[in-house]
Amino acid sequence: MPRLAIYQPDIPQNTGTMLRLAACLAVPVEIIEPAAFDVSDRNLRRSGMDYLGHATINRHISWRAFEAWRQEHGGRLILATTKAAIPYSDFAYRPDDVVMVGRESAGVPDEVHAVADARVLIPMQPGMRSLNVAVTAAMVLGEALRQTRSFPNPAPSET
Numbered sequence: 001m002p003r004l005a006i007y008q009p010d011i012p013q014n015t016g017t018m019l020r021l022a023a024c025l026a027v028p029v030e031i032i033e034p035a036a037f038d039v040s041d042r043n044l045r046r047s048g049m050d051y052l053g054h055a056t057i058n059r060h061i062s063w064r065a066f067e068a069w070r071q072e073h074g075g076r077l078i079l080a081t082t083k084a085a086i087p088y089s090d091f092a093y094r095p096d097d098v099v100m101v102g103r104e105s106a107g108v109p110d111e112v113h114a115v116a117d118a119r120v121l122i123p124m125q126p127g128m129r130s131l132n133v134a135v136t137a138a139m140v141l142g143e144a145l146r147q148t149r150s151f152p153n154p155a156p157s158e159t
Contacts, residue, residue, distance in 0.1 A: 002093060002144040003075065004137055005030040005066065005100040007108050012037045014104060016052070017134040023054035026152045027141060030098065031059045032066045036105075063112065070098060076117035080140045081107060082130050084119035091120050093144040101133045101140075 004027050009015040015035070022029045031039060039059065060066035070077065075096040080088065100116070102108035113119065122131060122139055130136075145151045 001027065001095055001150045002097045002099055002141065002148060003028045003030060004141055005032060005077075005098050006137075007032045007063070007100055007102045007112065008035060009039075009133075010036040010104040011133075014132065014134045015039070018101075018137045019055045019057065020051040021134070021138055021141070022056070023051040025141065025145060026056075027145070028056040028058065030066060030069070031057060032063055033059060033061055036103075067115065077115060078140075078144075079108065079113065079116040079119045080121070080136050081113070081119050082121055083107075083113065084121040086118065086120050087123050088120040088140045089143055091118060091143075093147045095148045095150060097144060097148075099137070099140050099144055101137050104133050 004018065004022055006015060006018060006029065009031070015031070019029060021027070033039065058069070060069060075098045076094065078091070078093070078097050078099045080099060080101050100108070100112070102112075120140065122136060124131070131139075
């Protein structure tokens, strides 16, 4: 099952939205701190709503702590970035991939780019800078889940 990594988030509403997404899709989340806000239910509740309790969240106190965790647990680091050449829909995802999104204000530093196993982008109209980070996470995770056949099985409908 692919995972979502959120690098030093700036905006609690976007983080809450991504945690809700992850809860609904059963995708584990790695939050790499420091964040620009107190990572607590209180700050995430508005957009995460009552879904936060269903999300699997691992917090890492720093980039280095996350990298140590990743080296121990394995998995390719797939960075969603505007500084990539491979469209996210053309990339071949694997079940152990960790899809990372960067800070809303600054993306990720060169150090992160340097260790990423792959960098993918969402093709956009010329002149547009970027999509909202939560939208980016949804699009890239959706494609990764589709390719790896990792979407949750829906409950049978009652008719």
